[in-house]
Amino acid sequence: MRVRSQASTAHPSLCALEHAINVEFARRALSGARRGGSELTAYVRLVIDLDNAWSALLLAEQGGDLDPARFWVAGGMRLGRTAFEAAAAAGVPAARARLAALFEGTRLGEAWRTEGDVERAVLEGLIA
Secondary structure, eight states, rough: OHHHHHHHHSSSOOOHHHHHHHHHHHHHHHHHHHHHHHHHHHHHHHHHHHHHHHHHHHHHHHHHSOGGGTOOOOOOOOOHHHHEEEEHSOOHHHHHHHHHHTTTSTTTTGGGSSOOOHHHHHHHHHHH
């Protein structure tokens, strides 16, 4: 298990550890969701997309200190590797605009455009 190997190092990278957890979550959640039907699978894919979106936004805030290719998690529907890397390499305003476009047509599309608390707007869009 990759999470265990990341956590057992003398000085684990928190970014690498969180990514390993996200990858393991995606693997297990998709496996379980497939047994639960198409609606559950679609929800899990959305959660993976949102995890990727938050990661891209955090990487955009870092300003290129980390390689975005190392942090994308497979399994979502809207945010593929290329779009993830482009958003992560952009500045924060451009990353938010890219994410808004990727989620266009959903309750989350406008959340990425909010001038206020983006996290709250995304959560409200998710539960609305």
